[in-house]
Amino acid sequence: MSTPTAFRQRVCEAVADERVVRAVHLATWHKMEARAESMRQLRDPEAIRELAAQIKQHTLENLPHYLEQFVAQVERSGGCVHFAADADTARRIICDIAAAHGTKLAVKAKSMTSEEIHLNDALEAAGVRTVETDLGEFIVQIDHDRPSHIVTPIIHKDRQQIARALVRETGCEYTEDAEELTAIARRYLRDIFRRCDLGITGVNFGVAESGTLCICTNEGNGRMSSTRPRVHVALMGIEKLVPRLRDLPVFLKLLARSSTGQPLTVYTTLVTGPKRVDDPDGPEELHVVLLDNGRSELLTGEFAEVLRCIRCGACLNACPVYRNIGGHAYGSVYPGPIGSLVTPLLQGLDEHAELPRASSLCGACQVVCPVKIDIPGLLVRLRVRTRRSQPxxxxxxxxxxxxxxxxxxxxxxxxxxxxxxxxxxxxxxxxxxxxxxxxxxxxxxxxxxxxxxxxxxxxxxxxxxx
Amino acid sequence: MNADRSEPRASARAAMAAFIDALRRRLRDFESRASLPQELEQTVRQVVASDDLPTRFTQAATSVGLEVHPASPTDWMDLIGDILRKHDAHSVVVQLDTDSPLGKRAATELGNRLTADGFAPTTALDDETLFSADAAITSVAAAIAETGTIVCTSGPGLARGASLLPPVHVAIVQTSQLVPDQCDYFDQLAGQAGLPANINLITGPSKTADIEGILVTGVHGPRHVHVVLVSP
Incomplete structure (x- = not known):
């Protein structure tokens, strides 16, 4: 919830913090270069983007069919599907699952959707200690901060701040060495992974024909959280579906390249149901929570294509506004160009009327979007909707x-x-x-x-x- | 599923069905314009079967930080010994799929050999073993030449934790297991009768760049991943 003046205030504060501006500039430029380099490995990147956009658009336009197929397949493989119309219902469903298993300690892989529904607060209030296990999100959590980028959440922090947070939380010796800091977090989180009884992950793609969940991480937090605990809860927006297994290469070849310039994330995990009888390890139960939270309202309207978004973060890195004000100034869970669309559309235009204006409409976001969302065009259309509130x-x-x-x-x-x-x-x-x-x-x-x-x-x- | 959980499951199912019905009503008059593309491969494919797959795999794997060791059917066990010594590994989990082209006796032979060489191999897959082992040696289900990816799946006798928990992972790949492109692997999956509960496409050692963009390996998963690539 923010007023235009609050937004202006946040922007002024953000651009005044030279250290953060420099850090964000450096990181985003680096990622843009890596993206461009890795896209060149593809024979025809333009045609693959076109395919990705078409597959997603088709899935959205036929969502009831694919949802039905997905739900049936998840259940066939032994999983349980829950539907959450809004954030409140999603929180309640997940807290109920935790309570039914007497959960004391939950681990979480990186998930923007769980940020969207503010899941951690709800679980903590229900007496479940919830630990973020993506290194960046873990630092955010122990430093009582907020993520400022959807892929690299602590893009705004330097290693001194990270070191201080780790010393405070784990009682370790102060060090500014990135390897040592990572090793400290690894040891601390290993103990958590051994003891946890519930794992929560997001989902990058849900495959309708097989009920498979595709989860992409580099550190292994997605693998850990879907392997170690007895119960795995996967939270996904209803727009995450793709029809077929063979659609996955289309998206996988674009996702990591757009995010970080990698050909693939280190771990691409495909989960089809809970542990089988003969499997030595893995969760005994799999719960898939499908979240609407305003998405279905957009399906038939002029903004439907924002639901194609695969949350790669390329538009953030490409955006001259994001690069200068960083993620916090937007005051929303999803920052950057795509956030300036998604946030007002899902959470209300009145509270976020200033966000569609936080753009120079230069079009860089559209050029890099792997699913070809017309971000500048939609921002203008969204501005039109707030016309009456112009001074x-x-x-x-x-x-x-x-x-x-x-x-x-x-x-x-x-x-x-x-x-x-x-x-x-x-x-x-x-x-x-x-x-x-x-x-x-x-x-x-x-x-x-x-x-x-x-x-x-x-x-x-x-x-x-x- | 026990009785006290069947009721929430039924209500969950009802809520889902009601939503899909409502959505269908809403989309009834909506005309779908985007058709589902059928021809994906000719656009997406980067590597074809006639390419030199071992070379392609080795290049791609090396560039993402996997260490590839070319081997023959006679020296692969020696190579594994060398890798383990390099990392000062003593306790080693051995998890070879009996269905892999290495053959049914490979696990026993490797175990005997490692014991003779002074290592402590085990086929136990319990938490205690997996969390404390110095290294794990696994077979793979497939490997993708395009991206230098190795594929490990769950299944009878195949723990997800083996390729995840020990700090060193040694994967044995037979060149016959190489598929050219991701397209080929996913086509293969789509044709399969049932999927394993867990499939992992592993492309490099566990890594992060969260701290000031500095690349660090071994966050949650193994810090070192070796591929012993066995040609016939």
């Missing part, structure tokens, strides 16, 4: 603009006025100015107009040639 002054200004642009004389006159009104700053950019002009130039770079306008130059050249 009177802005509407008047836009009307004035329209009037001015319709006549060459008026345009020239306004241009002349502006070149006199805009204050001349030494660094070559206009800052300040009277009234709303000052507010406008405050967060935009406007070059100082040259002394002679192009129109004037043109007239003079023309008269020369004559």
């Amino acid at each position: 009177l002054l802005k509407r008047a200004a836009i009307r004035l603009w329209k009037w001015m642009m319709k006549s060459p004389t008026r345009y020239a006159w306004v241009q002349w006025c502006l070149s006199r009104l805009l204050p001349d700053c030494r660094d070559g950019w206009s800052r300040g100015g009277p009234g709303p002009l000052g507010a406008w130039t405050h967060c935009r770079d406007l070059p100082i107009p040259p002394k002679q306008s192009f129109r004037k130059l043109w007239r003079e050249r023309l008269s020369d040639e004559r």
